[in-house]
Amino acid sequence: MNFLIRIIVTAAVAFGLSSVLPGIQIDTFLTAIVLSIVLAIFNALLKPLLIILTFPITILTLGLFLFVINAGIILLTAKFVRGFQVSGFWPALLFSLLLSVLVSILYNKDRDRDKKRDD
Numbered sequence: 001m002n003f004l005i006r007i008i009v010t011a012a013v014a015f016g017l018s019s020v021l022p023g024i025q026i027d028t029f030l031t032a033i034v035l036s037i038v039l040a041i042f043n044a045l046l047k048p049l050l051i052i053l054t055f056p057i058t059i060l061t062l063g064l065f066l067f068v069i070n071a072g073i074i075l076l077t078a079k080f081v082r083g084f085q086v087s088g089f090w091p092a093l094l095f096s097l098l099l100s101v102l103v104s105i106l107y108n109k110d111r112d113r114d115k116k117r118d119d
Contacts, residue, residue: 023091027083
């Protein structure tokens with residue numbers, strides 16, 4: 001159930017960001033749901049491998065190269081998901097940053113609400 005909520009929150013935020021950010025286009029909300037599922041798969045399987053392979057450059061850049069990895073995953077996702085277009089690296093970088101921050105904020109508020117309900 002938690003995974004489904006996270007997918008829906010990610011899809012909603014991504015769909016909202018696509019209407020605000022230039023260079024990002026998501027056709028429908030269903031496309032946003034597919035996007036969030038593909039992103040979850042890539043983040044679970046591909047991202048750890050990329051982090052391990054680029055560990056030296058990540059250390060040299062004090063972790064800033066992780067932003068490049070995130071943008072690359074967004075660009076790769078755009079190749080796999082029809083109806084999701086990214087016009088370049090910089091829009092992908094901004095989209096990945098804002099998506100991460102907003103989903104974290106919204107998901108943490110949801111978890112805090114659940115903790116208060118359990119107490």
